[in-house]
Every structure is written in C-alpha cells, then in structure tokens.
Amino acid sequence: MDPRIEQHAEVIVEHSTTVEADDNVLVMAPSVAEDLVVAVAEKLGEKGANPGYHLRSSRASRAYMRAADEESFSLADHKLAEMEETDVVIRIGGARNTSETSDVAGRKRAAFAKASKPIGEERMRKRWVATVHPSPGNAQKAEMSTEAYADFVYDAVNKDWDAQREHQAQMVDILDPADEVRIVSGETTDVTMSVEGMVTANDYAELNLPGGEVYTAPRPDSVEGEVLFDKPLVRHGREIDGARLVFEDGRVVEYGADKNEDVLGEILDTDEGAKRLGELGIGMNRDIDEFTYNMLFDEKMGDTIHLAIGKAIEHTVPDGEPLNESATHVDMIVDMSEDSFIEVDGEIVQRNGTFRFEEGFEADV
C-alpha cells in the first residue's frame, strides 16, 4: 500500500479524531476509497476501538431518491440510534464520477435532507472529521491526472498540523476581538459585516482534513454590500459560475450567476436563513495552491476568503448571540490574490493574499 495512505489514516485517527480504546467509530466511505478504509481499520485495531463501516454510494442514493416519492422520506430510526451511540465519525469522500447525483431533483434532495436532519445534527455532536481519498472522479474534476491529484491531496493532508495551528493563531488573534470586517476585491466585491461578540475558530484539521482556515460567524443582520464569487462552486455535480450576491441589512436582495443561476436560486429559496450569511472563512493552507472544484480543499486555499449562506457553525456563536438557522450551508469563494484587501476595524490585515504577519505584506500601496 502507498505509505501516504497509511500516513493519511494516522492523521485521521491520531490527530483529527484522537480515537481511544473502546470508542465506537463509524467509518463512512465510497467503494472507491476502500484502500483508505483498510488503512484506517488497521489503526482502529491498534487503538482497540469498535468500528462500523458505512458504504457511501452516490449511485445507490441516486437510484433510491429517483425511485422514491418525495412524501415517502421519513427519519431512519436505525441510523439515528446508531449515531446516538457513536463516539467518532470518519467521513471519507471520493468519487468515480462527481456528477453521479446530478439528475436527482433538488426538491427531492431537500425533502430527504429534511427527513434526515436529526441524524446530521447528532453527527455534529460527535468527534468527527471529513476528508477525501484521491479518486479518479475528483482528479478529473480538478483537471488533473489521478497520480498528480494524489500528490496534491497528500501534500494538503499529511502535514505538520501543530505548525499550521500556530501560523493560523496569528489571524485568530486579529479576528476574534474584532467588530467590523470589510472585504474588497477589484470593482466587484465590497462587503462589510460585524463579527462582534462571535468566536473565531482555528481549523487545524480536527473537523476537516485538510484543515487550514480561520472562521467565524457574521452577525446575521449586519452584512451590507455586494460580492462577486469569482471561484466556481459545484453543487450536486452542477457548477455555479460567477455568482453575485447583494446584501442589505444582512439579507440577500439581489442575486445572479453566469452559469446555473437557477441552482443558486434554489439554494437561496431553501428557507429564510439561506438568504443570510452563516460563516466568514479565511483560507490559510499554503499547500493548497490549486483550485480543484472541491470545497473541502478550495476554501482552505491561501489567498481566498469564503462566505457561506445558511446555517452558522454553532461553536462560533456564543449563547445569547444571534445564530443564523437554516437547513443549508453553502460556501462560496472570493479570490483575494490580486487587487484585494481585508480590513478589520479599519486596519488592513491582508493585501493581495499576503497577511500582515507574513513577509512581503504592504500596508499601503
């Protein structure tokens, strides 16, 4: 076996989820990721944990959802019962075809997601990690060979996460006590928001592998301005290009896209919370230097920020502060590498992708 797969498994089990003896572990993976499942299973055996293995089959999901009546979806009690007794969830992605569920109607997907919501909520209460096994479909989406894509993935996931945590802590120290954040890029993006009272989290690959961002929650009513998301977003196999959002009092009042605008419209129509921001994230993983059409990687890229419409991440919103609720959470990326800056409480903290605490930063231009 490729030793990088074993190293990936070690990061998952030792660093991201810190599995201990007798932990009940759920490993969820597509069939194409069986090599990584085997490597993880070996580590779980060494730990004395109790694993269960779920097959994530996008082909089966597609067949099931297409055949089912929208009204027939109900909560799968057996899956909820299992999740309640689970300590650690290891969620592995990877596809032979990333567009496998592209012909499932959005309303069916939404109805199924709604019926399954308690399982997802329960999962969020566990120690969990989401990662990806380098697979031909993901490589193709990235327009890379499978071998080159594997190099890319292992560079991003098998790294010194303690050093990464320290690097990112510098940005947490800036953002956590801040009130107002302004993001400007070219002529197309100028948006401000308040993060007052919210918590800035340091993602060093505990929940996401790769990690590599700091993130917080904007106050739901505070967002003003317009944003052009100049990196595309892939949603259920369909690519939204050139998405634009205009905010007033925190709410999306205008939207558009160059491609698949209807998909963006569907997302915004999910519920009231889908029209407001739930997250501001700042990418800081310098080993992710290519855009690969996979949000797990793209949002961690150095030189980018992302905004998510929909549900806020609970641990970024202290009790008593307003938490944006929604059934959805969709990240969208702005390229900050050129003609861009991030301003925190009136001070520029990043210009053209370089942070104030990095070499080459220019305070004024």
Next chain:
Amino acid sequence: MDPRIEQHAEVIVEHSTTVEADDNVLVMAPSVAEDLVVAVAEKLGEKGANPGYHLRSSRASRAYMRAADEESFSLADHKLAEMEETDVVIRIGGARNTSETSDVAGRKRAAFAKASKPIGEERMRKRWVATVHPSPGNAQKAEMSTEAYADFVYDAVNKDWDAQREHQAQMVDILDPADEVRIVSGETTDVTMSVEGMVTANDYAELNLPGGEVYTAPRPDSVEGEVLFDKPLVRHGREIDGARLVFEDGRVVEYGADKNEDVLGEILDTDEGAKRLGELGIGMNRDIDEFTYNMLFDEKMGDTIHLAIGKAIEHTVPDGEPLNESATHVDMIVDMSEDSFIEVDGEIVQRNGTFRFEEGFEADV
C-alpha cells in the same frame, strides 16, 4: 444494467424480505457488489423504505483483526443500537478474493465473534436474507469464468419460488412427523439420528437466496454412526477436504480430514455444542447443478444432504425440546447421488438423489 441484477433485487425486496413502507432496512455489501446495492436501493425507494448501507470489507476486517489485541474486542454498542431499530437485513456476499481473511488467527476471529454475538443474535430476530452477487473471486473459487458464474447464480436465485415451495413441501410432509432418520452413502457414511418432536422448515428463499432445502434439528443426544463429508468445506478461505466425524450419543468422538484437519479441530473445539449436530438439511434446488465452494449454494444442491455441527436453528426446535447451543454453526455436505439412500422411520425416501415423489425413484434395488 444487466436486467438479471434488477430481477435479483426484486426477489430480495419483494419475495425474501417483503419490504414495506417505512421499514428500516440495512443493506450490507462488499464494494464489488455495488451494482446489486444500486438495484436494491431503487426498489427500496419505490417501497418508501429507509435504507442504510454497510460496507462489508474483508480487507478492512483483516487489517483490523490483525492489528488488534485479542483482549481488546468489545461489543460495538452503536452497531447493536442500529440493529435493534432495524426491521429488515439484506446481507450481500461476493468477493474479489475469497481468501482475504485467511491469515487472521482463528482465536482472534473467535474472540471477535464472541464480542459481537449480541449483534448477530439481534439480526436473527429480523426479517433477513443472505445472498451473493456474482463476483470474480467467487467465480474463481468455483473454477468458472465470471460470466458463466453469473449465469449460474441468476439461474439459482431468479426462479419461481412458489413452485419450489410446493415441490419441497412433499419432503416436509415426510420429515416433519418422522422419528428416526438414517443416511447411508457408500461404505463411508451410515448415521442415524432422531428428529422426533422437531420442526421441519421449508426454505423457499426467505432467509437464504438461493433457497432450496428442507431442514430440521436432530435431537442433540441422538446421533450415532459415522459420516464422510465428501464435498469440501471452505472455512475463512481454507478448504477442509474429506472430513470424517464419528458420533456416539450425539457427540463427536473421533474426527479426521485429508486436508486442513487442524481447521476442523479448531471448529470442534469452539465449545461443547460444536461437537454435536445442530441441523440436518436436504438439498432440493435442481437449478444448482454444480458444486461452487460456496455453502449458500452447495448446501441447496439436489442430490446432497448436509449436517451442521454447532448451534441449532431456533425455529426448528419447539419450546421444551433440547436446543443445541454453540457460538458456531458449520455446514458439511454428503454427496448422495450414487450408492446412497435416506431412510425415514424404516422407509427409503430418497435413493441416489431421487426422491420418492420424483420420477425415476426406485424403492428397491
């Protein structure tokens, strides 16, 4: 998709497990069987059932068990909780390599099986079926091409199970009220046992797909004589050939085998119940006309009987009758096609593989 896969899925969902709306269903399958999982998922969608999918990875099991300390195995509460809330279990077999777990120590396997026992017991209380997706490893084991093996599997599983039930009912009518059964084959097998008070079950593909046997439980103390199992038995990738057992007062007092005798010894040493019979089965599926080294098929073959050492099947033992308890249940086959007969209460009911109620039966020779 091969329409026979869809038909297989229909037999599983409609006939074997009679899935209904809102049933919580567990589909357990190896990655090589994903096509059948997809076809089953579609049927479950039509029914309005709630599926969960388990990956059965023999590679992961091997890695886990080899890495773990024998003492570290404990009950996986999350898997038990899930099983308790499950209505229907669909267990799909199939392998790329049927010897994948052959280098896991027997004592580890036994320790793991012991820790997991409550999950298996809970599963037996559900509507469940075990079947096989035609896979390269199984085809190789059968010394057949994958295509020819697929033909073989679909002939055996996609058939008129109502007609099969009626055919087998004739043997149930003979065996159910019987007291003594004697099985004679050549010079090497002559064994008698009492089935008095036990229930004879008709397997028409409810629990096993293919089905095609009638079976009951010998009274544990009643077995006398010797048996040569002239069809091989594959246990965890190792083949036991020419197994011989000698019974006195129901207990194995002598054993031997031409190949892998130590594996047979390990099975007999599992516990006290492993030294007694738990099942007498009579194969009646005439569409299974080749021996393929897969007990699910082999034991249903016309012209064979099988005896299982270990645990009796609960629904064949009425309350108040002695039920043989064991952690194991291992089927072993006797070829009855030549120089053989089955005698029930002194009357010959099958000679050289032909039943009394079939054409060509000879009462005397």
